[in-house]
Amino acid sequence: MAVNKVNEDLLRERARYTFNIEELTNFIDGGEEGTRNRREVEDMVIHVKELHDEVPEDYLSHKERYENAVKKGCILIDLLKEHVLRHSSFDAYKPSNMYRVLSMAKEVSPVLLHMGMFVPTIFGQASAEQQEEWLHKALMLEIIGTYAQTELGHGTFLRGLETTATYDPSTEEFVLHSPTLTSYKWWPGGLGQTANHCIVVAQLYSREKCYGVHAFLVQIRDSETHMPLPGIKVGDIGPKLGFQTANNGFLGFDHFRIPRKNMLMRNAQVLKDGRYVKSKSDKLTYGTMMLVRVMIVSDAAYELSRAATIAARYSAVRRQSMPRPGQPEPQILDYVTQQHKVFIAIATSHALRLTGGWLWDAYSSLTHDLDQGNLDQLPELHALACCLKAISSRDSNSLVEQCRMSCGGHGYMSSSNFPTIYGATAATVTYEGEYTVMLLQTARYLMKAWKEALGGIVLTPTVAYMVTYNKAKPAWVNTPEAIIQGFHAVAVGKVKEAADGIEYHQNSGKDYEDAWNAASVMLVKASECYCRAIICETFWKEIQKHSRSMSRNLAVVLQQLSELYLSYWVLERSGDFFQVRTVPLTRTKFEFVSFASPKCHCQMCTGFVAHITSVVVLAVQVSIQNLTLTFCTRKRNEFDIGSC
Numbered sequence: 001m002a003v004n005k006v007n008e009d010l011l012r013e014r015a016r017y018t019f020n021i022e023e024l025t026n027f028i029d030g031g032e033e034g035t036r037n038r039r040e041v042e043d044m045v046i047h048v049k050e051l052h053d054e055v056p057e058d059y060l061s062h063k064e065r066y067e068n069a070v071k072k073g074c075i076l077i078d079l080l081k082e083h084v085l086r087h088s089s090f091d092a093y094k095p096s097n098m099y100r101v102l103s104m105a106k107e108v109s110p111v112l113l114h115m116g117m118f119v120p121t122i123f124g125q126a127s128a129e130q131q132e133e134w135l136h137k138a139l140m141l142e143i144i145g146t147y148a149q150t151e152l153g154h155g156t157f158l159r160g161l162e163t164t165a166t167y168d169p170s171t172e173e174f175v176l177h178s179p180t181l182t183s184y185k186w187w188p189g190g191l192g193q194t195a196n197h198c199i200v201v202a203q204l205y206s207r208e209k210c211y212g213v214h215a216f217l218v219q220i221r222d223s224e225t226h227m228p229l230p231g232i233k234v235g236d237i238g239p240k241l242g243f244q245t246a247n248n249g250f251l252g253f254d255h256f257r258i259p260r261k262n263m264l265m266r267n268a269q270v271l272k273d274g275r276y277v278k279s280k281s282d283k284l285t286y287g288t289m290m291l292v293r294v295m296i297v298s299d300a301a302y303e304l305s306r307a308a309t310i311a312a313r314y315s316a317v318r319r320q321s322m323p324r325p326g327q328p329e330p331q332i333l334d335y336v337t338q339q340h341k342v343f344i345a346i347a348t349s350h351a352l353r354l355t356g357g358w359l360w361d362a363y364s365s366l367t368h369d370l371d372q373g374n375l376d377q378l379p380e381l382h383a384l385a386c387c388l389k390a391i392s393s394r395d396s397n398s399l400v401e402q403c404r405m406s407c408g409g410h411g412y413m414s415s416s417n418f419p420t421i422y423g424a425t426a427a428t429v430t431y432e433g434e435y436t437v438m439l440l441q442t443a444r445y446l447m448k449a450w451k452e453a454l455g456g457i458v459l460t461p462t463v464a465y466m467v468t469y470n471k472a473k474p475a476w477v478n479t480p481e482a483i484i485q486g487f488h489a490v491a492v493g494k495v496k497e498a499a500d501g502i503e504y505h506q507n508s509g510k511d512y513e514d515a516w517n518a519a520s521v522m523l524v525k526a527s528e529c530y531c532r533a534i535i536c537e538t539f540w541k542e543i544q545k546h547s548r549s550m551s552r553n554l555a556v557v558l559q560q561l562s563e564l565y566l567s568y569w570v571l572e573r574s575g576d577f578f579q580v581r582t583v584p585l586t587r588t589k590f591e592f593v594s595f596a597s598p599k600c601h602c603q604m605c606t607g608f609v610a611h612i613t614s615v616v617v618l619a620v621q622v623s624i625q626n627l628t629l630t631f632c633t634r635k636r637n638e639f640d641i642g643s644c
Ligand SMILES: CCCCC/C=C\C/C=C\C/C=C\CCC(=O)SCCNC(=O)CCNC(=O)[C@H](O)C(C)(C)COP(=O)(O)OP(=O)(O)OC[C@H]1O[C@@H](n2cnc3c(N)ncnc32)[C@H](O)[C@@H]1OP(=O)(O)O
Pocket: 099, 112, 113, 116, 117, 147, 149, 150, 155, 156, 157, 158, 159, 189, 283, 286, 287, 289, 290, 292, 295, 296, 299, 300, 303, 378, 379, 382, 424, 425, 428, 431, 432, 433, 434, 437, 441, 444, 445
């Protein structure tokens, strides 16, 4: 049998790396133990022949694809359980571990929502007694759940959800009902044929009063026959852009009764006689969504690094055209345009991975605070989770597409894996909070922060610079730190511009809601700039922090990646930087001037040339599913990414 011979170009590129590959691998995995755990799980998976397709999944019927995905999901979960039972240290339910294991199968798993939302909701919103009853069953997949919140008529506007849960004190039950077609649950993953339980988000009624949306744990299919229970209508919603094996479904209730104890009662409760006990905050019902948004940042990074790996590797082995007659066709990696497409994808995967880790730590700290009854950090974390989920998923999805295009026709093949990765990341831009809606949520937070900044009130960490910029303009010397200050200045300018826009529309007679809507494009822009500043600053600071404990050669390359990221986004947003008025070169002062302002002096901070020499990459060694990007650093022509 022919042995796959490694491409000569790839071998040559790999011989050129200037740093310790294992060190980079450990850095990506979050340490040596992370690498060891990942490899152990991968080794378990890679030898399971049932996980390798004899026939391309695209040639299977919808039913075959689903059955194939169920089979693989069961195998992976069993392996995960076996590994967990063997290594108590491997935190299977650290979201990145769970998602990584499930994504080792090419098909999206029909139990993704069970692991990604059903289990976390029990963790986050069930009382101790309820966790006692349901958690182990869920972890061992004795019950298989999903998260049924979105309806045919409402996905974003949760207060508009129509499914009702009406308490009947005579039987101590809730009656679930879908009063209209638009109230049917629509989208929940696994609902089509897989789940036999679900978290249902419904309007709670007791003693004829509505208390808003709350979560309930509902059995929808018979545990033995798997048939829908009486009063339940359930099925598959049909083909989609991607996610074909996620088994997204619909669910309707016809006066379906569940015990009172099936309302998730960690936060709010309904007592036997129907009295409602309020939660410390209504927003705690939204807790699972915040968790998944936090997860999405890291998983968007993961999906992008898969795409970047494929593109970088292909760029090393593909030879095309003949710039010099009679010379061999060059590797397409030698074209600066190819580098410009691929290198930012690699840099962004690191930026989002490190930002995702930073956000996960912030979220972990918040959950600890919430357990102590301290909700102070909730608004800022909600704002962060919203904008970072939006920007990371959008950046990931668009760069996955850029990576696909960088591979020409072969990138369009299913066998390239780009279509699957694209389908997964495209979904992420919409689910768990639609892109624009999430940025507008962050904008709500920024408008409040701006008002406090004007009043000189001390702000929370990620917006504290607003007070500084609103008073003294910082001096700018041309360094990465200064670029980050530049992003802060741009963000402040956009926040101010949006706040001024709302005020302008109110002064012209609009009420606040209409003024908000009229200024909403500026509000989205302000959130984007606030979020970009966070990613730039976090990426840079994380690299500086980790560089101190890593070898110099690796630190140099990672530093170059972070400088590339900063430079790339200044150039991408040069128009916004144009609005930053400067004084001649030596000591540049920031003053954000809106284009609308009559005193706009568009004078660009010149010399903004970032020479990125001997940048990054090259060939890449991809080991299955992991993120070990084995870079061979190769001297590249010095290229000037241009002055602004
Ligand atoms: C690349 C692969 C990635 C893999 C990912 C890993 C695992 C996968 C697992 C699952 C993913 C698969 C499928 C996805 C499943 C779903 O999509 S579940 C459904 C998700 N749905 C949503 O996200 C709905 C989006 N809408 C909302 O969140 C809210 O409706 C809203 C937009 C926030 C608006 O809220 P609304 O009720 O209109 O009121 P208002 O805007 O006035 O907000 C009220 C106040 O509440 C605060 N708030 C809102 N949400 C939260 C929250 N989550 N946490 C904390 N606080 C919140 C808001 O800031 C307001 O506060 P104020 O003080 O009044 O400003």
